[in-house]
Amino acid sequence: MKVYNYGKQSITEDDIKSVIDVLQSPYLTCGPKVKEFEKAICEYTGAKYCVAVNSATSGLHIAMLAAGIGGDDDVITSPMTFLASANCARYCGANVVFTDVEPETANIDPVEIKKQLTPKTKVIVPVHFAGQSCNMEAIQKLLPVDRKVYIIEDAAHAIGSDYKDTKVGSCKYSDMTVFSFHPVKTITTGEGGAVTTNNEVLYKKLLAFRSHGMHHTQDWKYDMVELGLNYRMTDIQAALGCSQIKRLEQFKKRRREIVDYYNRNLRLPHLVEKEYSNACFHLYPILVEDRKSFYDKAKEIGLNLQVHYIPVHTQPYYQKLGYKWGDYPNAEKYYEHCISLPLYPDLTNEDLEDIVSRIKRIL
Numbered sequence: 423m424k425v426y427n428y429g430k431q432s433i434t435e436d437d438i439k440s441v442i443d444v445l446q447s448p449y450l451t452c453g454p455k456v457k458e459f460e461k462a463i464c465e466y467t468g469a470k471y472c473v474a475v476n477s478a479t480s481g482l483h484i485a486m487l488a489a490g491i492g493g494d495d496d497v498i499t500s501p502m503t504f505l506a507s508a509n510c511a512r513y514c515g516a517n518v519v520f521t522d523v524e525p526e527t528a529n530i531d532p533v534e535i536k537k538q539l540t541p542k543t544k545v546i547v548p549v550h551f552a553g554q555s556c557n558m559e560a561i562q563k564l565l566p567v568d569r570k571v572y573i574i575e576d577a578a579h580a581i582g583s584d585y586k587d588t589k590v591g592s593c594k595y596s597d598m599t600v601f602s603f604h605p606v607k608t609i610t611t612g613e614g615g616a617v618t619t620n621n622e623v624l625y626k627k628l629l630a631f632r633s634h635g636m637h638h639t640q641d642w643k644y645d646m647v648e649l650g651l652n653y654r655m656t657d658i659q660a661a662l663g664c665s666q667i668k669r670l671e672q673f674k675k676r677r678r679e680i681v682d683y684y685n686r687n688l689r690l691p692h693l694v695e696k697e698y699s700n701a702c703f704h705l706y707p708i709l710v711e712d713r714k715s716f717y718d719k720a721k722e723i724g725l726n727l728q729v730h731y732i733p734v735h736t737q738p739y740y741q742k743l744g745y746k747w748g749d750y751p752n753a754e755k756y757y758e759h760c761i762s763l764p765l766y767p768d769l770t771n772e773d774l775e776d777i778v779s780r781i782k783r784i785l
Protein backbone atom coordinates (compact mmCIF):
# COMPACT_ATOMS: atom_id res chain seq x y z
CA MET A 423 0.00 0.00 0.00
CA LYS A 424 1.29 3.42 -0.95
CA VAL A 425 1.89 5.67 2.05
CA TYR A 426 1.25 9.43 1.86
CA ASN A 427 2.61 12.01 4.28
CA TYR A 428 1.04 15.45 4.67
CA GLY A 429 3.98 17.12 2.93
CA LYS A 430 7.05 16.18 0.91
CA GLN A 431 9.84 17.93 -0.97
CA SER A 432 10.10 17.72 -4.77
CA ILE A 433 13.69 17.15 -5.92
CA THR A 434 14.74 16.95 -9.58
CA GLU A 435 17.97 16.05 -11.37
CA ASP A 436 18.61 19.79 -11.81
CA ASP A 437 18.39 20.30 -8.04
CA ILE A 438 20.90 17.48 -7.50
CA LYS A 439 23.27 18.80 -10.14
CA SER A 440 23.26 22.32 -8.71
CA VAL A 441 24.27 20.96 -5.29
CA ILE A 442 27.03 18.77 -6.77
CA ASP A 443 28.37 21.79 -8.69
CA VAL A 444 28.87 23.65 -5.41
CA LEU A 445 30.59 20.66 -3.82
CA GLN A 446 33.11 20.77 -6.68
CA SER A 447 33.58 24.56 -6.42
CA PRO A 448 35.95 26.50 -4.12
CA TYR A 449 33.18 27.85 -1.82
CA LEU A 450 30.97 25.67 0.34
CA THR A 451 29.85 28.72 2.32
CA CYS A 452 30.16 32.54 2.10
CA GLY A 453 30.44 32.20 -1.69
CA PRO A 454 28.46 33.42 -4.70
CA LYS A 455 25.45 31.07 -4.41
CA VAL A 456 24.07 32.72 -1.28
CA LYS A 457 24.07 36.12 -3.01
CA GLU A 458 22.50 34.58 -6.12
CA PHE A 459 19.71 33.03 -4.03
CA GLU A 460 19.11 36.32 -2.18
CA LYS A 461 18.87 38.12 -5.52
CA ALA A 462 16.39 35.54 -6.83
CA ILE A 463 14.19 36.04 -3.74
CA CYS A 464 14.30 39.84 -4.23
CA GLU A 465 13.35 39.46 -7.87
CA TYR A 466 10.51 37.08 -7.07
CA THR A 467 9.00 39.04 -4.16
CA GLY A 468 9.85 42.56 -5.29
CA ALA A 469 11.67 43.35 -2.02
CA LYS A 470 14.81 45.51 -2.17
CA TYR A 471 16.94 43.44 0.19
CA CYS A 472 17.19 39.81 1.28
CA VAL A 473 19.32 38.08 3.92
CA ALA A 474 19.47 34.27 3.67
CA VAL A 475 19.88 32.40 6.96
CA ASN A 476 20.08 28.82 8.22
CA SER A 477 16.39 28.61 9.28
CA ALA A 478 13.26 30.71 9.60
CA THR A 479 13.70 30.49 13.36
CA SER A 480 17.07 32.25 12.97
CA GLY A 481 15.45 34.71 10.55
CA LEU A 482 12.74 35.58 13.08
CA HIS A 483 15.38 35.97 15.79
CA ILE A 484 17.56 38.43 13.83
CA ALA A 485 14.45 40.30 12.65
CA MET A 486 13.57 40.83 16.35
CA LEU A 487 17.16 41.92 17.06
CA ALA A 488 17.12 44.32 14.10
CA ALA A 489 13.85 45.80 15.41
CA GLY A 490 15.69 46.35 18.70
CA ILE A 491 13.23 44.58 20.95
CA GLY A 492 14.13 43.60 24.50
CA GLY A 493 13.12 43.24 28.12
CA ASP A 494 9.94 45.20 28.60
CA ASP A 495 8.55 45.10 25.06
CA ASP A 496 5.42 43.25 23.96
CA VAL A 497 5.31 41.18 20.77
CA ILE A 498 1.87 40.30 19.43
CA THR A 499 1.43 37.05 17.49
CA SER A 500 -1.05 34.29 16.73
CA PRO A 501 -1.46 31.21 18.95
CA MET A 502 -2.28 29.16 15.81
CA THR A 503 1.30 28.77 14.60
CA PHE A 504 4.54 26.90 15.02
CA LEU A 505 6.48 27.60 18.22
CA ALA A 506 9.11 29.77 16.52
CA SER A 507 6.73 32.69 15.81
CA ALA A 508 6.47 33.30 19.56
CA ASN A 509 9.83 31.97 20.77
CA CYS A 510 11.78 34.59 18.78
CA ALA A 511 10.40 37.26 21.15
CA ARG A 512 11.43 35.22 24.19
CA TYR A 513 15.03 34.89 22.84
CA CYS A 514 15.20 38.68 23.23
CA GLY A 515 13.54 38.62 26.67
CA ALA A 516 10.35 40.27 25.38
CA ASN A 517 6.77 39.32 26.36
CA VAL A 518 4.59 37.36 23.98
CA VAL A 519 1.01 38.62 23.71
CA PHE A 520 -1.14 36.12 21.84
CA THR A 521 -4.15 37.31 19.87
CA ASP A 522 -7.04 35.10 18.76
CA VAL A 523 -7.66 34.06 15.15
CA GLU A 524 -10.51 34.38 12.64
CA PRO A 525 -12.38 31.04 12.56
CA GLU A 526 -12.62 30.88 8.75
CA THR A 527 -8.93 31.52 7.94
CA ALA A 528 -7.16 30.63 11.22
CA ASN A 529 -5.23 33.88 10.65
CA ILE A 530 -4.67 36.49 13.34
CA ASP A 531 -7.77 38.74 13.63
CA PRO A 532 -7.09 42.50 13.26
CA VAL A 533 -10.05 43.26 15.54
CA GLU A 534 -8.41 41.19 18.29
CA ILE A 535 -5.03 42.86 17.69
CA LYS A 536 -6.65 46.24 18.23
CA LYS A 537 -7.87 45.16 21.68
CA GLN A 538 -4.36 44.08 22.70
CA LEU A 539 -2.37 47.10 21.49
CA THR A 540 -0.76 49.02 24.36
CA PRO A 541 2.13 51.51 24.64
CA LYS A 542 4.36 48.47 25.29
CA THR A 543 3.59 46.86 21.93
CA LYS A 544 6.77 46.96 19.82
CA VAL A 545 6.22 44.28 17.18
CA ILE A 546 3.29 42.51 15.52
CA VAL A 547 4.06 39.12 13.93
CA PRO A 548 1.25 38.12 11.55
CA VAL A 549 1.53 34.44 10.55
CA HIS A 550 0.22 33.60 7.08
CA PHE A 551 -1.48 30.36 8.08
CA ALA A 552 -1.47 27.55 5.48
CA GLY A 553 -0.07 30.04 2.96
CA GLN A 554 -2.94 32.50 2.96
CA SER A 555 -1.84 36.05 3.73
CA CYS A 556 -3.28 37.81 6.76
CA ASN A 557 -5.31 40.95 6.15
CA MET A 558 -2.22 43.15 6.05
CA GLU A 559 -3.89 46.42 5.18
CA ALA A 560 -6.25 46.10 8.16
CA ILE A 561 -3.28 45.31 10.42
CA GLN A 562 -1.24 48.22 9.10
CA LYS A 563 -4.14 50.61 9.75
CA LEU A 564 -4.00 49.75 13.48
CA LEU A 565 -0.48 51.12 13.94
CA PRO A 566 -0.13 54.18 16.20
CA VAL A 567 1.09 57.35 14.48
CA ASP A 568 3.17 58.67 17.37
CA ARG A 569 5.65 55.80 17.75
CA LYS A 570 7.18 52.92 15.82
CA VAL A 571 5.56 49.49 15.94
CA TYR A 572 7.23 46.99 13.64
CA ILE A 573 5.39 44.44 11.54
CA ILE A 574 7.40 41.27 10.94
CA GLU A 575 5.54 38.78 8.73
CA ASP A 576 6.05 35.10 9.54
CA ALA A 577 5.70 33.85 5.97
CA ALA A 578 7.18 30.39 6.64
CA HIS A 579 4.09 28.96 4.86
CA ALA A 580 3.67 31.63 2.26
CA ILE A 581 6.44 31.93 -0.32
CA GLY A 582 4.69 32.20 -3.68
CA SER A 583 1.51 33.69 -2.20
CA ASP A 584 -0.05 37.00 -3.22
CA TYR A 585 -1.80 39.57 -1.08
CA LYS A 586 -3.84 42.01 -3.20
CA ASP A 587 -1.46 43.22 -5.92
CA THR A 588 1.74 42.25 -4.10
CA LYS A 589 3.79 39.14 -3.47
CA VAL A 590 4.14 38.10 0.16
CA GLY A 591 7.69 39.20 1.00
CA SER A 592 7.47 42.48 -0.91
CA CYS A 593 7.17 44.17 2.52
CA LYS A 594 4.70 46.68 1.14
CA TYR A 595 2.67 46.30 4.35
CA SER A 596 5.47 45.38 6.76
CA ASP A 597 9.03 46.08 7.85
CA MET A 598 10.39 42.57 7.33
CA THR A 599 9.17 39.19 6.07
CA VAL A 600 10.60 35.81 7.08
CA PHE A 601 10.49 32.64 4.91
CA SER A 602 11.33 29.00 5.75
CA PHE A 603 12.92 26.46 3.43
CA HIS A 604 12.48 23.40 5.62
CA PRO A 605 11.62 20.34 3.45
CA VAL A 606 7.90 20.40 4.30
CA LYS A 607 7.62 24.02 3.14
CA THR A 608 6.99 25.05 -0.47
CA ILE A 609 10.61 25.33 -1.61
CA THR A 610 13.49 23.80 0.31
CA THR A 611 17.19 24.18 1.07
CA GLY A 612 17.25 21.25 3.53
CA GLU A 613 17.19 23.69 6.44
CA GLY A 614 17.09 27.39 5.69
CA GLY A 615 15.28 30.68 5.76
CA ALA A 616 15.42 34.27 4.55
CA VAL A 617 14.42 37.74 5.67
CA THR A 618 13.33 40.39 3.16
CA THR A 619 13.06 44.15 3.76
CA ASN A 620 13.00 47.45 1.86
CA ASN A 621 14.78 49.32 4.65
CA GLU A 622 18.54 49.68 4.23
CA VAL A 623 19.18 50.29 7.94
CA LEU A 624 17.35 47.08 8.89
CA TYR A 625 19.15 45.24 6.07
CA LYS A 626 22.58 46.19 7.43
CA LYS A 627 21.55 45.13 10.94
CA LEU A 628 20.25 41.78 9.66
CA LEU A 629 23.54 41.15 7.85
CA ALA A 630 25.53 41.91 10.99
CA PHE A 631 23.34 39.83 13.34
CA ARG A 632 23.61 36.89 10.92
CA SER A 633 27.37 36.88 11.37
CA HIS A 634 28.63 37.66 14.90
CA GLY A 635 27.67 41.36 14.86
CA MET A 636 30.59 42.14 12.58
CA HIS A 637 30.57 45.35 10.50
CA HIS A 638 32.94 46.93 7.97
CA THR A 639 34.71 43.70 7.11
CA GLN A 640 37.61 44.39 4.78
CA ASP A 641 40.70 42.26 4.27
CA TRP A 642 41.62 41.06 7.79
CA LYS A 643 39.86 43.90 9.59
CA TYR A 644 36.36 44.00 11.13
CA ASP A 645 34.49 45.75 13.96
CA MET A 646 32.20 43.81 16.23
CA VAL A 647 29.58 46.40 17.13
CA GLU A 648 26.86 44.26 18.71
CA LEU A 649 26.43 40.68 19.85
CA GLY A 650 25.54 38.64 16.76
CA LEU A 651 25.29 34.96 15.92
CA ASN A 652 26.34 32.52 13.23
CA TYR A 653 23.08 32.04 11.35
CA ARG A 654 24.67 31.85 7.88
CA MET A 655 23.28 29.73 5.08
CA THR A 656 25.81 27.58 3.19
CA ASP A 657 26.34 27.74 -0.57
CA ILE A 658 25.29 24.08 -0.74
CA GLN A 659 21.87 25.05 0.63
CA ALA A 660 21.65 28.22 -1.47
CA ALA A 661 22.37 26.28 -4.66
CA LEU A 662 19.39 24.04 -3.94
CA GLY A 663 17.31 27.15 -3.23
CA CYS A 664 18.33 28.77 -6.56
CA SER A 665 17.26 25.65 -8.38
CA GLN A 666 13.99 25.26 -6.40
CA ILE A 667 12.80 28.86 -6.72
CA LYS A 668 12.73 28.43 -10.50
CA ARG A 669 9.89 25.96 -10.02
CA LEU A 670 7.94 28.04 -7.49
CA GLU A 671 5.22 29.15 -9.94
CA GLN A 672 4.77 25.54 -11.06
CA PHE A 673 4.54 24.41 -7.42
CA LYS A 674 1.94 27.08 -6.77
CA LYS A 675 -0.18 26.03 -9.71
CA ARG A 676 -0.15 22.39 -8.67
CA ARG A 677 -0.79 23.17 -5.00
CA ARG A 678 -3.84 25.24 -5.94
CA GLU A 679 -5.10 22.47 -8.25
CA ILE A 680 -4.87 19.96 -5.40
CA VAL A 681 -6.71 22.29 -3.00
CA ASP A 682 -9.40 22.76 -5.62
CA TYR A 683 -9.68 19.00 -6.13
CA TYR A 684 -10.13 18.37 -2.40
CA ASN A 685 -12.66 21.20 -2.12
CA ARG A 686 -14.77 19.77 -4.93
CA ASN A 687 -14.44 16.07 -4.14
CA LEU A 688 -14.46 15.98 -0.35
CA ARG A 689 -16.73 18.90 0.53
CA LEU A 690 -15.51 18.92 4.12
CA PRO A 691 -15.16 22.06 6.24
CA HIS A 692 -11.92 23.75 5.16
CA LEU A 693 -10.28 27.20 5.19
CA VAL A 694 -11.98 29.98 3.27
CA GLU A 695 -9.82 31.91 0.81
CA LYS A 696 -10.45 35.65 1.11
CA GLU A 697 -10.84 37.96 -1.88
CA TYR A 698 -7.50 39.66 -1.09
CA SER A 699 -5.60 36.37 -1.25
CA ASN A 700 -4.12 34.28 -4.03
CA ALA A 701 -2.32 31.74 -1.90
CA CYS A 702 0.40 29.27 -2.69
CA PHE A 703 -1.15 26.84 -0.22
CA HIS A 704 1.24 25.10 2.14
CA LEU A 705 -1.37 23.09 4.03
CA TYR A 706 -4.83 21.67 3.40
CA PRO A 707 -6.44 21.38 6.83
CA ILE A 708 -9.95 19.99 7.16
CA LEU A 709 -12.13 20.02 10.24
CA VAL A 710 -13.44 16.67 11.48
CA GLU A 711 -15.74 15.88 14.38
CA ASP A 712 -13.63 13.23 16.10
CA ARG A 713 -10.07 14.15 15.19
CA LYS A 714 -8.31 11.51 17.32
CA SER A 715 -10.22 8.66 15.75
CA PHE A 716 -9.83 10.14 12.25
CA TYR A 717 -6.06 10.46 12.73
CA ASP A 718 -5.72 6.86 13.95
CA LYS A 719 -7.88 5.38 11.19
CA ALA A 720 -6.03 7.39 8.53
CA LYS A 721 -2.72 6.09 9.82
CA GLU A 722 -3.95 2.49 9.53
CA ILE A 723 -4.71 3.01 5.84
CA GLY A 724 -1.44 4.69 4.90
CA LEU A 725 -2.24 8.36 5.41
CA ASN A 726 0.25 10.01 7.76
CA LEU A 727 -1.58 13.22 8.54
CA GLN A 728 -0.56 16.01 10.88
CA VAL A 729 -2.18 18.52 13.22
CA HIS A 730 -1.38 22.21 12.63
CA TYR A 731 -1.13 23.41 15.36
CA ILE A 732 -1.35 22.81 19.09
CA PRO A 733 -2.07 26.42 20.17
CA VAL A 734 1.29 27.80 21.32
CA HIS A 735 -0.11 29.43 24.47
CA THR A 736 -1.07 25.98 25.82
CA GLN A 737 2.50 24.66 25.75
CA PRO A 738 3.89 23.97 29.25
CA TYR A 739 6.51 26.71 28.77
CA TYR A 740 3.86 29.35 27.98
CA GLN A 741 1.53 28.07 30.71
CA LYS A 742 4.37 28.76 33.16
CA LEU A 743 4.29 32.35 31.88
CA GLY A 744 0.61 32.60 32.81
CA TYR A 745 -1.34 31.45 29.75
CA LYS A 746 -3.97 28.74 30.02
CA TRP A 747 -6.52 26.72 28.07
CA GLY A 748 -9.57 28.89 27.48
CA ASP A 749 -7.61 32.09 26.73
CA TYR A 750 -8.09 31.96 22.92
CA PRO A 751 -11.33 30.10 22.14
CA ASN A 752 -11.20 30.37 18.33
CA ALA A 753 -7.68 28.93 18.12
CA GLU A 754 -8.52 26.20 20.62
CA LYS A 755 -11.73 25.19 18.86
CA TYR A 756 -9.91 25.08 15.53
CA TYR A 757 -7.19 22.91 17.05
CA GLU A 758 -9.72 20.41 18.44
CA HIS A 759 -10.93 19.53 14.95
CA CYS A 760 -8.17 20.32 12.43
CA ILE A 761 -6.09 17.81 10.51
CA SER A 762 -3.92 18.42 7.43
CA LEU A 763 -4.29 16.21 4.35
CA PRO A 764 -1.41 15.42 1.94
CA LEU A 765 -0.50 18.51 -0.09
CA TYR A 766 2.64 18.55 -2.22
CA PRO A 767 3.31 19.09 -5.91
CA ASP A 768 4.46 15.54 -6.74
CA LEU A 769 1.00 14.11 -5.98
CA THR A 770 -0.46 12.82 -9.25
CA ASN A 771 -4.15 12.82 -10.21
CA GLU A 772 -4.22 9.07 -9.48
CA ASP A 773 -2.76 9.75 -6.02
CA LEU A 774 -5.50 12.32 -5.38
CA GLU A 775 -8.26 9.88 -6.37
CA ASP A 776 -6.65 7.25 -4.16
CA ILE A 777 -6.38 9.64 -1.18
CA VAL A 778 -9.96 10.89 -1.53
CA SER A 779 -11.37 7.37 -1.75
CA ARG A 780 -9.41 6.33 1.35
CA ILE A 781 -10.68 9.38 3.27
CA LYS A 782 -14.28 8.67 2.28
CA ARG A 783 -13.89 5.18 3.75
CA ILE A 784 -13.04 6.52 7.21
CA LEU A 785 -15.35 9.53 7.48
Ligand SMILES: *Cc1c(COP(=O)(O)O)cnc(C)c1O
Pocket residue numbers: 476477478479480503504506507549576578579601602603604613614615
Ligand atom coordinates in the same frame (compact mmCIF):
# COMPACT_ATOMS: atom_id res chain seq x y z
C1 LIG B 1 8.25 26.04 9.86
C2 LIG B 1 7.85 27.27 10.56
C3 LIG B 1 8.77 28.10 11.23
C4 LIG B 1 10.19 27.71 11.47
O1 LIG B 1 10.88 27.40 10.32
P1 LIG B 1 12.32 26.73 10.40
O2 LIG B 1 12.92 27.05 9.06
O3 LIG B 1 12.10 25.27 10.60
O4 LIG B 1 13.07 27.36 11.52
C5 LIG B 1 8.31 29.31 11.73
N1 LIG B 1 7.03 29.68 11.63
C6 LIG B 1 6.11 28.90 11.03
C7 LIG B 1 4.70 29.39 10.91
C8 LIG B 1 6.49 27.66 10.49
O5 LIG B 1 5.57 26.88 9.91
